[in-house]
Ligand SMILES: Nc1ncnc2c1ncn2[C@@H]1O[C@H](COP(=O)(O)OP(=O)(O)OP(=O)(O)O)[C@@H](O)[C@H]1O
């Protein structure tokens with residue numbers, strides 16, 4: 001597995017909605033530059049609609065930038081390729097396929113030989129702790145287990161980059177913390193690059209080497225903070241560390257400023 005370097009250079013993206021006959025453009029991203037080094041864990045945070053998913057889709061090659069460049073190992077990136085695996089918030093498992101066949105599905109599309117598919121599915125299901133569930137169907141698994149299948153499915157492609165779009169948002173708080181530890185462990189053992197979108201500042205600070213704050217309308221990089229907490233972070237109470245608390249307060253304040261003018265985030269006036 002080679003772990004590529006990803007670079008966005010002055011990337012912009014506008015979507016064109018149609019309202020009746022009128023073109024209503026939505027400028028999702030403007031002039032975004034970001035460099036992700038091989039093996040790094042980068043978290044993207046920012047208010048809803050600021051372009052985080054769009055950024056991941058550009059990195060994956062699912063979308064093309066209007067301006068600027070997406071570079072993988074220094075060369076322009078066109079079309080989805082095997083360099084990146086995607087993990088979604090809604091697990092997107094095929095309900096009629098077993099756990100193992102779900103993990104094998106993208107490998108079938110890649111036309112990997114049967115034996116290799118089987119071997120990879122088994123290897124990555126073991127890595128995410130699902131040994132013994134190969135023949136279960138998704139509906140028989142808990143949410144956390146279903147997302148482990150989603151993770152194994154992405155890892156089985158042996159990508160250098162894992163792009164994760166709010167993968168733990170649908171999980172209960174406890175399962176979510178377990179999954180954060182699991183993911184940190186897997187990331188450390190495989191040495192791949194992860195770009196992880198979350199709305200949770202706690203999650204971003206627990207997982208990330210850096211946290212990139214994206215601001216809305218149009219989306220752009222507002223700030224990048226380094227998280228200087230030693231790893232493994234599950235071996236001590238990282239969330240109680242003073243630097244964690246400081247960074248959390250700082251990012252929260254920045255996000256509050258960003259959404260202050262949006263009605264859905266306005267606080268009601270105190271009664272009386
Ligand atoms: N395929 C599309 N067609 C039209 N507009 C789109 C499309 N995808 C995204 N947009 C618009 O681009 C903007 C950014 O969307 P995006 O989904 O990237 O935001 P986000 O930060 O991931 O939001 P959330 O936190 O709610 O997931 C939004 O205004 C959205 O409506």
Ligand SMILES: [Mg+2]
Pocket residue numbers: 052053054165
């Ligand atoms: Mg999104």
